[in-house]
Amino acid sequence: MVIHCRENNPGVEIQIRDKPGAPSGIEGPVPDHAMLFFSVEFLYVFLPVAAVGYWLVARLTGGRRDLAIGWLIGASLVFYGLWNPLYLFLLGTSILVNYALGQYLQVKRSKAVLVLALAFNLGLLSWYKYLGFFAGIASAVSGQGFELTAVVLPLAISFFTFQQIAWVVDNYRGELLEGKVRFGEYVLFVVFFPQLIAGPIVHHSELIPQFRSGELLRFRSDHLATALAFFIIGMFKKVVLADNIAPMPATVFDGAAWGISYGFVDTWVAAIAYPLQVYLDFSAYGDMAIGLALLFNIRLPINFDSPHKSLQMVEYWRRWHMTLGRFMRGYVFIPLGGSRVGPLRNHFNVVVTLALAGLWHGAGWTFVIWGTAHGVLQAVYLLWRKHTKWRMPMLLAWLVTFFATTVAHSFFPAHNLESALLALEIMFMVSDTPVQAANTAGGTYLLILATFIGALLLPSTRLLMSDRYEPTTYDNNTVSASEALRIPVLDGLRLAFNTRWLMFLAAVGGTTLYLIFSTSSVQDFVYFQF
Amino acid sequence: MSTNAPTSSLSPTAFATWVILLLALPTVTIFYLNLSADPFQLVFKDDPDELAFLSRNGQDRYQNPGVVINYQPSSIVVGHSLAANFQPSRLEKTLGWQRVYNLSMQGSTIYEHRRVVDYALERAPVERVFWLFFPPNLGLPPKVNATDMVFPEYLYDWQRLNDLRFFATLPTNLAPFVAQKAEARRFLEERALVSGRVEQARDYATNWQLTRSNRFNAPNAVAEDVMGDLAKKPREFMELLRAGPEHLTPKDFASSMVSPTSSFHPNVESNLRGIVAANPQVQFLFVPMPPLSLLHWQTMRATDIESYLEQLSYVRSFVEIMSPYGNVEIYGFGLSPLAEDLRLYRDYGHYHMAVNEAMLDAMASGGARLHIDNIDQHLSSFDRRVLNYRLRSYQPVDIENSERLVKGELSLVDGREIVSAIERRSAARH
Numbered sequence: 001m002v003i004h005c006r007e008n009n010p011g012v013e014i015q016i017r018d019k020p021g022a023p024s025g026i027e028g029p030v031p032d033h034a035m036l037f038f039s040v041e042f043l044y045v046f047l048p049v050a051a052v053g054y055w056l057v058a059r060l061t062g063g064r065r066d067l068a069i070g071w072l073i074g075a076s077l078v079f080y081g082l083w084n085p086l087y088l089f090l091l092g093t094s095i096l097v098n099y100a101l102g103q104y105l106q107v108k109r110s111k112a113v114l115v116l117a118l119a120f121n122l123g124l125l126s127w128y129k130y131l132g133f134f135a136g137i138a139s140a141v142s143g144q145g146f147e148l149t150a151v152v153l154p155l156a157i158s159f160f161t162f163q164q165i166a167w168v169v170d171n172y173r174g175e176l177l178e179g180k181v182r183f184g185e186y187v188l189f190v191v192f193f194p195q196l197i198a199g200p201i202v203h204h205s206e207l208i209p210q211f212r213s214g215e216l217l218r219f220r221s222d223h224l225a226t227a228l229a230f231f232i233i234g235m236f237k238k239v240v241l242a243d244n245i246a247p248m249p250a251t252v253f254d255g256a257a258w259g260i261s262y263g264f265v266d267t268w269v270a271a272i273a274y275p276l277q278v279y280l281d282f283s284a285y286g287d288m289a290i291g292l293a294l295l296f297n298i299r300l301p302i303n304f305d306s307p308h309k310s311l312q313m314v315e316y317w318r319r320w321h322m323t324l325g326r327f328m329r330g331y332v333f334i335p336l337g338g339s340r341v342g343p344l345r346n347h348f349n350v351v352v353t354l355a356l357a358g359l360w361h362g363a364g365w366t367f368v369i370w371g372t373a374h375g376v377l378q379a380v381y382l383l384w385r386k387h388t389k390w391r392m393p394m395l396l397a398w399l400v401t402f403f404a405t406t407v408a409h410s411f412f413p414a415h416n417l418e419s420a421l422l423a424l425e426i427m428f429m430v431s432d433t434p435v436q437a438a439n440t441a442g443g444t445y446l447l448i449l450a451t452f453i454g455a456l457l458l459p460s461t462r463l464l465m466s467d468r469y470e471p472t473t474y475d476n477n478t479v480s481a482s483e484a485l486r487i488p489v490l491d492g493l494r495l496a497f498n499t500r501w502l503m504f505l506a507a508v509g510g511t512t513l514y515l516i517f518s519t520s521s522v523q524d525f526v527y528f529q530f
Numbered sequence: 531m532s533t534n535a536p537t538s539s540l541s542p543t544a545f546a547t548w549v550i551l552l553l554a555l556p557t558v559t560i561f562y563l564n565l566s567a568d569p570f571q572l573v574f575k576d577d578p579d580e581l582a583f584l585s586r587n588g589q590d591r592y593q594n595p596g597v598v599i600n601y602q603p604s605s606i607v608v609g610h611s612l613a614a615n616f617q618p619s620r621l622e623k624t625l626g627w628q629r630v631y632n633l634s635m636q637g638s639t640i641y642e643h644r645r646v647v648d649y650a651l652e653r654a655p656v657e658r659v660f661w662l663f664f665p666p667n668l669g670l671p672p673k674v675n676a677t678d679m680v681f682p683e684y685l686y687d688w689q690r691l692n693d694l695r696f697f698a699t700l701p702t703n704l705a706p707f708v709a710q711k712a713e714a715r716r717f718l719e720e721r722a723l724v725s726g727r728v729e730q731a732r733d734y735a736t737n738w739q740l741t742r743s744n745r746f747n748a749p750n751a752v753a754e755d756v757m758g759d760l761a762k763k764p765r766e767f768m769e770l771l772r773a774g775p776e777h778l779t780p781k782d783f784a785s786s787m788v789s790p791t792s793s794f795h796p797n798v799e800s801n802l803r804g805i806v807a808a809n810p811q812v813q814f815l816f817v818p819m820p821p822l823s824l825l826h827w828q829t830m831r832a833t834d835i836e837s838y839l840e841q842l843s844y845v846r847s848f849v850e851i852m853s854p855y856g857n858v859e860i861y862g863f864g865l866s867p868l869a870e871d872l873r874l875y876r877d878y879g880h881y882h883m884a885v886n887e888a889m890l891d892a893m894a895s896g897g898a899r900l901h902i903d904n905i906d907q908h909l910s911s912f913d914r915r916v917l918n919y920r921l922r923s924y925q926p927v928d929i930e931n932s933e934r935l936v937k938g939e940l941s942l943v944d945g946r947e948i949v950s951a952i953e954r955r956s957a958a959r960h
Contacts, residue, residue, distance in 0.1 A: 040698040041691045044557070082689060222542040228549045497545040506552040513557060517700050 034083040034155050034197055037288045038235045038516060046082075050075040050193075051295050058217040068217055069184050072296060076193035080155065087154045091191065094124060098164040099186045105171035117168040125161050128153055133363035156197045158360060160190050162327055167204050169331055177208055185211050194292035198285050200303040200323040206472040210298050220297065222497075226468040227294035229495050232509040233461060234287030239512045241451050242280035248440050248448065249274035249413060256419035261433040266440070267426040273448045275409040276455065279304060282321065287461050294469070302471040306460040306484065307405075308452070311397040313381040315483040316405055317354075317374065326473075328357050347382060351375035361412075366420055370411035377404050398485045457490050467494045557698070564697040569707040571596035572685070572693055583714065583735035588679030589707060590614075590635040590736055592696070594646055595685045597735070602654045603631035608643045609662035611636045612820045615883045616660070616890070617733040624890040627658060632736045637676045640667050644801035645686045651809060652688070662817040664879065665841035668848060671793040672800040717741070739883050746882050749872035756825050756878040760833070771832040771917070778913045780906035786843040794844055798851055806855050814855075815893070818848050819862035819900070821869040821885060824919045826878035831916055842909050845900075853902040862900040863889055864912040870919065 035042050050072075057064070057071045081088050101117040104110070126134065167186075170176070181204070189207045190196075210216065252262045252270035262270070283304035293300045303323050310316035317325050329338075333353040339346045351372060358371020392400065410427070414420030425431035458464075462471065495501060540548070568574050570592045583593055597603070605627040607616050611634070618630035633646050640663055650656050675681045684692045718734055734740060754761040760770070788794045806814050830838045845862065852858045866888070868874055874882040892898045900908060 035692070039692065040695045041689075044561070044694065044698075045691060082691070220542075221546055225542040225546040225549070228546055232549070232553075496539065497542055498539045502540065502545060502548050502552075505549050509549070509553045510556070513553060514700075517557070517560060517698050518703070 035079060037231075037285070037292070038239055038512070040516070046075075046079065047292070050079075054296055055219055058219075063217045065211070065216060066184060069188050069211060072193075073184065073188050073191060076188070076191040076196060079193040080191065080196060083155050084152075090124075090154055090157075091160065094121075094160065094164065095187055095190050098168055098190075099183060102164075102168050102171040102181075102186075105168060106176060109172060109174065111172075114168065114172040118165065121161050121165050121168075125157060128157055130359075130363045159199050159201055160196065162201050162324075162360075163190060163204070166327065166331060170204070175205075177205060179212075181208055192293070192298070194289040194298075195300055198282070198289075199321075200286055200289065200301045201327050202300060202323070202472075203326075206301065207298070210472075216297050218297065222468065223294050223297060225497055226465065226495065227291040229501070229505060230287050230291030230294065230461065230465065230469070232291075232505050232512070233464075234284040234289075234291060235512045236284075236508045237280045237287065238284035239515050241447070242277050242284060244444065245273050245277045245280070245448055245451060248444050249277060251440065253413040253415070253419065253423065256422045257415035259419075259422070259433070260436060261422065261426050261431060262436060264426060264429060267423055269440075269445065269448065271406050271410050271423065271427060272452065274413045275406065276308070276448065276452055278412070279307060279320070279455070280451070283461065290461075290469070290471070299470065299472045301473055302460075302462045304460070305462050306455065308402070308455045309398070309485040310401050310405075311392075311394060311483050311485060312385075312401055313374070313378045313404065316401060317378065319484070324357060324360070328353050332356055343383075343386070347379035350378050350382070354378065365417055366411045366414045369417070369420070370408060373408035373411065374405075377408060394485065456485060457487055459491050459493050463491070464493055465495050467496070560699075560701060561697050563701045564699065564704050567704060567708050568697075569704070569711045570696075571600050572696055575600040583711075583731060588636070588676075589710065590633075591638075591642075591679060591681050592685065592707075593735070594633045594635070595649060595693070597631050597633065598650045598654050601631055601732075602629070603633075603650065604629040604655055605658040605660065606630070606647070606650050606656055607632040607634055607660045607662075608646050609634045609817075610638045610643075610664075610667070611738060611880060612664060613660075613662040613817075614736040615739050615886050616662075617737075617883075617886070618735075619730075619733050620887060620890060621660070624887075624894045631732065634662075634736050635679075636736075636738065637679055638681075639670055639674050639676060640797060640801045641670075641673050642675060642681050644805060645681070645683070647805060649686045651805075651812065656812060658813045658815065660815045660817075662820055664820055664822060665818060665844045666837075668797060668818065668844040669792055669794050669840065670797055672797040737883075745876035747873045749875075752823070752872045752875050752877060753825060756823065757829055760829070767829075767832060771828065774831055774835050777917055778910055780910045783842070783846055783906040783909045786839065786846060788843050788847045789840065792840070794847065798848060802848075803851055806852065806858055810855075810857050813857050813859070815859045815861065816848075816852065817861045817863065817889075819845050819864045820879075821863035821866040821881060821889070822879040823872060823875045823881075824869045824916060825872060827864075827912075827916045828919050829878075831913075842913075846905050846909060849900050849905040850902055860900040861889075861893055861898045862908060863892070863898055865908070865915065866892070866898075 035046065037043075053075070054068060054071050058068050061067050077088060080091060097120055098117065101113055101120075104113055105117075167189075185208050186204075188211060189202070189204050192202075192207070195202055249270040252267055253274070255262055261267075286300075286303035290300045290302070301323055303321060305319040305322065307316055307319040310319055333349055336349040336352065337345055338349065341349070352375070354375030355368055355372040358367045358369070358374070361367045361370070391397075407424070407427070410423050411420045414423060422431065422433065426433070565573060570589075572592075572595060575596075583597075605621065607613055607618070607621070607630065613634040614632065614636060616632055616634075618632055621627050621630045633650065635642060635646070643661065643663065647659055647661070650659075682696070684695055714734075715731075717740070718731065757767065760767040802816075827838065830841075849860055852860060863869070866885075868881070868885050868888055874885055876882075889898070
């Protein structure tokens with residue numbers, strides 16, 4: 001909501017950016033901001049201290065791994081505590097409880113303890129994230145109102161909770177790592193700052209063995225060079241692309257929440273721009289996280305791999321938030337029976353898994369519907385593939401997939417169901433609401449178009465770095481090159497340590513820093529809210 | 531850029547070193563330049579002889595943290611532009627306070643005030659908070675910022691580390707601050723208001739009157755500005771006013787309620803009551819009803835009676851909520867005789883410094899206090915004044931005389947109603 005008052009009104013020239021539909025009586029404490037990877041304090045103080053300190057500890061102690069791990073844990077806790085130190089207790093409690101229960105399950109395979117661990121983790125998540133949502137449902141069902149006290153959503157709770165659920169479940173299943181997992185190793189697996197706040201959701205089996213590797217404390221300049229490339233490209237994607245695209249879809253979807261229609265073209269542009277923005281924003285975080293981790297000789301998994309190039313719905317989810325996808329597959333879809341059940345049950349499992357993935361993103365019906373829509377689209381695709389022998393031409397397959405995902409994504413940025421439906425009504429020309437212009441600058445449309453074309457033509461960061469970086473993965477469900485759009489224009493680009501790449505990174509990094517230095521306002525990563 | 535073009539390949543060490551150097555050198559230079567300028571004393575305290583503050587374009591939002599950290603006030607003034615002209619030395623003299631600093635911010639919201647108060651309470655031995663805002667501010671949602679001026683939240687949070695963001699701005703962005711600071715200093719020196727004395731500069735840290743005094747002493751222009759189109763239709767205006775409700779009695783106000791859909795309660799709870807309750811050792815002096823011109827209230831009563839009643843109900847509810855606290859004093863200046871005199875206003879609500887001084891005098895003598903026992907009577911009397919107010923036109927006088935006016939050394943009354951003056955002027959134009 002935006003209120004503009006008369007110019008000379010003292011104290012009332014205001015802009016209100018609260019979320020429409022939010023209960024007006026609930027306002028929590030003023031939240032502090034997380035330290036962003038591209039913030040000045042991170043780039044020029046925290047990171048140099050953390051990285052130089054780590055290598056100094058490694059060198060001065062003659063390669064004492066426990067001290068280096070201790071240093072990284074300390075740095076990670078400072079990183080998290082700079083958001084709000086009080087929540088370190090919550091994080092610490094979660095770690096202690098899960099480590100203890102995991103250790104117990106290694107010794108004794110107890111279903112009761114597993115249930116206790118799951119109840120603890122899901123209870124914690126529900127209390128902080130879903131209380132209002134469930135209370136709303138209970139209120140609607142019972143017809144009675146509930147008065148709730150506002151609870152601040154602890155940063156990264158969705159991420160560190162899922163990682164630890166995997167830990168206790170694997171211990172119960174007997175899928176153990178070699179040797180006893182030390183407490184320090186476990187703590188670093190959970191709190192390692194590059195991935196703590198917004199993933200990638202790492203699996204203990206891909207991180208803890210690296211902490212034990214003899215390579216951990218061997219400084220490698222090729223890692224440093226590759227890390228810089230990852231980080232600079234990620235920073236560019238976030239600061240230059242995602243943040244400059246963001247206002248356009250925000251205008252349209254915020255407007256829809258207030259019943260404002262922005263017209264057919266603007267709504268479609270917003271519907272296309274929003275997933276593009278989230279992809280850039282979140283994959284940028286992943287790129288920066290990989291670069292940061294590599295500074296400490298630690299490899300992380302890839303989280304996005306050009307999802308816009310997908311030719312079918314299942315492939316799309318192999319390329320979009322890949323670490324969430326593999327978690328949901330391993331700890332929800334397969335326990336439900338996976339694809340080893342009848343076709344009907346299999347499709348049901350797909351829909352339920354993605355509906356829960358939607359709920360993971362946020363406590364709201366729009367997220368549930370967003371996930372369910374993706375699940376239904378996947379089920380439809382599986383049915384199509386089973387019952388039809390005809391293979392669509394590549395361009396048509398891409399168009400169908402792109403259209404379907406764009407429509408399904410429309411629920412994601414919507415503030416409530418009504419506004420999502422309003423946006424869809426406009427997109428399908430069944431709305432009779434009067435429209436108004438979004439007043440988006442022409443440059444923004446051009447940026448969206450250019451970025452979209454870039455997302456189709458350019459290789460993903462995974463491919464771009466493939467000569468220099470091998471991501472971790474603990475399962476074999478990797479992306480399929482044959483199920484993606486291939487436009488061999490710039491697809492062969494690969495990072496090389498030469499002057500052209502040096503100039504390219506300097507230009508890209510310089511442009512990004514210029515933008516950071518030109519403005520005093522920065523936007524959080526989209527996925528910080530999850 | 532592929533691996534197939536190794537003609538000018540570099541070793542990984544050289545590659546990484548060059549990337550770091552190319553990106554680090556310009557940024558280090560920028561930091562150095564900005565840090566050495568530091569116009570708001572965020573890192574380095576100014577030499578007292580160089581002390582000069584700024585008061586426009588939202589710089590007040592940047593200067594407050596430096597003031598708190600470097601000068602450790604024991605009393606602070608917060609609020610928006612209507613609080614900006616309170617002079618700390620005058621507060622010290624009139625109210626007997628010590629180390630007073632004005633931290634008000636033009637066009638600010640109660641949420642922004644609260645951020646400043648939080649910051650000051652955490653980082654300085656603050657014992658008293660003088661907090662002024664006008665009624666509609668109470669009805670805003672609890673977390674809003676002014677639209678046209680950036681509020682740098684990062685300077686007011688508990689971290690000092692992220693204050694570095696301020697210095698990570700292009701020198702071209704910071705240079706105007708430095709220039710405006712020097713200009714402010716020159717301006718004060720030319721008027722002999724600052725001669726190396728910290729106290730004098732402090733009095734003008736947030737002041738806007740010095741640079742905008744030409745708008746005072748023009749009552750007809752103010753009246754036309756406040757009344758808008760109705761200024762040309764005086765009879766219609768009077769009919770509108772008479773068409774509103776009769777004079778409201780104390781009973782009417784006692785039964786008045788803030789609309790349940792209003793943001794009033796969350797705003798008061800999260801930005802005002804909470805901080806008062808959490809700091810019982812700090813004395814809070816609130817002014818939720820500064821002396822806006824009576825013409826403003828009268829125009830609102832005639833044209834938008836709902837807003838008029840809503841704003842008065844905000845004041846009443848605020849007094850009701852805050853009265854139980856022993857560390858709270860509330861003051862209302864709706865009945866101030868100065869509110870009748872449009873010569874003292876540059877628009878509907880921004881008053882002359884003489885009014886600030888009169889307010890302090892009234893507070894020192896124990897007047898203008900509001901509490902739960904007198905608020906209904908106060909609002910009823912105020913409503914009667916609004917209803918009965920008659921516009922007057924005045925001959926221009928020198929602005930210096932307005933201070934004598936406040937002290938009662940000059941007479942206000944000219945006797946002619948501004949309505950007829952406007953009518954005459956309008957007729958002359960045709």
